[in-house]
Amino acid sequence: MERKTDITQAIKTAGLKVTPQRRTVYEVMQELRHASVDTVIEKVRERNPDITVSTIYRILDSFCRAKVLSSVGNPADGKHYFDITVGNHHHLFDGQKIADYDDPELTRLIYRYLAGKLPGDTNIDKIQVQIIINHLKSE
Numbered sequence: 001m002e003r004k005t006d007i008t009q010a011i012k013t014a015g016l017k018v019t020p021q022r023r024t025v026y027e028v029m030q031e032l033r034h035a036s037v038d039t040v041i042e043k044v045r046e047r048n049p050d051i052t053v054s055t056i057y058r059i060l061d062s063f064c065r066a067k068v069l070s071s072v073g074n075p076a077d078g079k080h081y082f083d084i085t086v087g088n089h090h091h092l093f094d095g096q097k098i099a100d101y102d103d104p105e106l107t108r109l110i111y112r113y114l115a116g117k118l119p120g121d122t123n124i125d126k127i128q129v130q131i132i133i134n135h136l137k138s139e
């Protein structure tokens with residue numbers, strides 16, 4: 001899951017033109033994995049101050065529409081985070097920290113549990129479990 005996808009290939013496969021600005025945004029997301037828009041803007045502009053905030057917003061939006069990135073809401077702060085992983089996966093939330101939780105068996109269990117329970121004209125697009133953890137207090 002941590003394997004770095006070739007940036008050029010990832011952008012091309014999504015049907016988008018490869019530009020230096022898109023490459024920078026993708027590179028930053030590869031490093032951050034999950035990041036709020038503010039963090040993406042900060043990190044992109046550290047690398048290239050010439051990229052405007054509105055360009056970064058436009059790139060993030062096009063990446064989400066093309067499924068180069070997905071998004072996840074963090075229940076700790078109600079904020080929206082961009083996610084470099086687009087396939088089915090779950091998340092562990094530890095305060096502000098978000099970690100991927102990959103568990104195909106859990107996903108299959110939920111699919112099986114829900115089979116036949118949803119309205120007849122629907123199917124499941126995505127299953128994303130949010131697991132919020134806290135730390136045991138040691139005295």
Ligand SMILES: [Zn+2]
Pocket residue numbers: 034072083084085089090091099100
């Ligand atoms: Zn994720």
